[in-house]
Amino acid sequence: MSSTTRPAVSIVIPTHTEDRWDSLVRTVACARSQNFAPAEVIVVVDHNPELYRRVRRDLAGVTVLENAYAKGVSGNRNTGAFHAQTSVVAFLDDDVIADPDWLGRLVEPFADPRVVGSGGAISPAWEFERPRWMPDEFLWAVGGSYTGMPTRTAPIRNVWSASMVVRRETFVAVGGFRVGFGKLGDRNRPEDTELCLRMSALDGGHWMYVPEAVIRHEVPASRSTFNWFLHRCYAEGRGKVQMAGLTERGDTLATERAYIWSLPRAVVRNLGAALRGRGVDHALRAGGVLAGVAAAGVGTVVETVAARRTPRTAQLEAAR
Template identity: 70%
Template sequence: MNHTALPTTIVIPTYSEVRWDYLTRTLECAHAQTHTPEEIVVVVDHNPAMFDRIKRELPGITVLQNEYAQGVSGNRNTGAFYAQTPLIAFLDDDIIAEPDWLERQIEPFADPEVIGTGGFIQPAWEGEAPRWMPGEFLWAVGGSYTGMPTETAPIRNVWSANMIVRRDVFVAAGGFRVGFGKLGDRNRPEDTDLCLRMSEVSDNGHWVYVPGAVIQHEVPAERASFKFFVKRCYAEGRGKVQMGSLHEENSNDALGAEKSYIWSLPKAVVRHVGAAATGKGADHLLRAGGVIAGAAAAGVGGVVETVSKKRAGRRNESEAAQ
């Protein structure tokens, strides 16, 4: 254990008693860390019955109710603004963290210019992983994907299922953007948006990806379907365009990482086809198709959102002229 590590509060958002078993498992992992957190905070999203049950049945943690409008962004903010430790760690309520997850992921904060870190997210499939699922698109089920760093390295953004932030920079950035996140069929990248804004308000601050800090993220059977995959990629395309429009005034290219990722996909298709052709399994052909389908769905989503944005702009201009 690193005795010089900064004190850390773990914040876990939750919302439904359907996820009770997941939540208790996540809390067991949080309590079992080799670096003991200063406090564990569970924030309940507008569910008084679940809030009361947690207070009654789960001792040793702090339980809060979402102080903002419904949604995970406000849920996380409630816990983060309550916390007083220099570092705040965010975990989803359906993960299994390795015992040394926290210890490993706070190590980069020895560098004062590190404003946040993220770790490796291993999809934990409820059933069999789909044969057609390409590693390049594991982000569609909340996992780390092929092409990410394999050693600790700087990165533009990480994901809130496995994220640690410096509290002072998080507060200076205003926390997660409430109303911009995952709720219902909306899938806006509130975590990427936060990373960009924290980088903007800090002096030379940067994010670090720590692949040795591992969590497993539950993937229910219904999220292993091709239909879900296409819908998720479509929503991601729309969400990234929405996020980009929020950062248009920033001199940096808010979608630079996405553009680099898109250019890597043709190589992924060639790689999978080549693997199939050299006897490494016909599943690689399916994965090549998965790459094409995912890229197409995300592209359509991006086009739809871009057109919608332009129409809204013209409508606003017309109303203003009247």
């Protein structure tokens, strides 16, 4: 798709705390300097008046909005996307750096009218060193692309909102991200996956994964601990059960089941590498896989039991 036929795109960047000010400034700078220039960069502040005033004062050349919905990143993103006037809307988190051709590559799949959205590869940018026990298959736990994802541009069930582009017409038709279902405090529910499922289901459209469209996602030291890893996997197990409870589709968790069945191979591969003298790190990563599966499994059981005790209407109401 040539630059003359690409649709105009707005980039929405949600933010909520001044603790990420330096990261936000970098994210805005890389958004504005994309080789395929966005029509508008929109920063949306989540119920933080001081930060809102600072963004308006210190970040020139961007549109600044306040979250028009309940506190949380889902409402933050919706505020920006509903404000945008372009036919395509991109989302970036406020702690990422996008390659200069990130936006142009993610817009290319929209030449196919059946494409409702796209997403790119996410490379973890560790504050310190990557933990020796962190398995490639669990990099999603720190917001990164993981082993098993496509290595070439290909259809995919869902992408992540840290690096996401949507067809605005479809996004608006499904009501955007589900407000109340997402990341807030210690809750970590997959609002991006849930959105992808609804957008695909609307008219049979599909999502595309573009691994050449790369962002680097900051991973602070606090998210590099084994305890944080276990908590994140536990939350993921609970969140996926909650997500499944919001839809009537029987295949909602088919991707997760296929992923789980791939993990024994990861354990065997890492243990084999350790036994062949390729380093103790491989043995540690095999243990990381087992620990991650166990933590997610516990979360799944806990949430399944809780869901059986809660009527479906109450589940839907709680997610709003």
